Amino acid sequence: MPELPEVETTKRGIEPYLINQQIKAVVVRQPKLRFMVNPELKKLNNARVLGLSRRAKYLIIHTNKGDIVGHLGMSGTLQVMDDKTPAQKHDHIDFLIDNHKILRYHDPRRFGAWLWAEHAEDLPILQKLGVEPLEKEFSAEYLFNHSCKRKMPVKSLLMHNPIVVGVGNIYANESLFLCGINPALPANLLTLTDCEKLVPTIKKVLKQSIKQGGTTLKDFKQPDGKLGYFVQKLHVYGKKGEPCPKCKTQIESLVIGQRNSFFCPKCQPLLKSK
């Protein structure tokens, strides 16, 4: 599933092919995605790409005729390929570029979204987003300020977009494990000290992942980038029943906020002893 690092990697990967190019046409084969694809997209003929940016997991393509705002959902991919490449199943959108290439959006589960706005900042969806996890605004103090008065489980808080964006299920699980914090712990029981550990850990995990995203980057230049998402070294995510890498206790799983969560009951006790 494209997490923030994947989106960032995608952005960096396609940017060189798009910048200063004209979008000749936009072909929408399947408009029914998470939201109906914005018909305004089709008016972008001959729009020139000025640059790309990212906000949370949204990818923004700035043109002289407005901003295209895309989200890869959980199974979406964007690839630049030759404009003669035949469309495959689930290839929902093509942006035809004037260098005989296309930017193709492929998304089996259709959880993605493609919006348009004169200025991306005006989209309500983007305005409601919390801080970027890699920016300095996401600090221990910031997290503590928002956690101390909420009862929701820490893990849900970390995945709560109005507070901090881009921390997906995998990263929330892994970061909490690395900090020895139980994912079900009510947020208001987090101490400032916990936050001082957690925040840098989240940043570290995300940065590491972006670095590894270089691997993904290579694949996605290959037109048949059928390589799935590269597996990264995970400690607990998806490892129910396996031994904890630290203490060998069996990893347990628990559904929190409809999301599967993994943790070591010994390294991440719910009740803080001592």
Next chain:
DNA sequence: CAGAGCTCCTGAATGC
């Protein structure tokens, strides 16, 4: 306002 639950969709995994 906080927070729980619902919903979109399809492929993979599991069950018979």
Next chain:
DNA sequence: TGCATTCAGGAGCTCT
């Protein structure tokens, strides 16, 4: 072998 069922998963929206 094949059909039917179950589940995962990002995030906005609705309801309490």
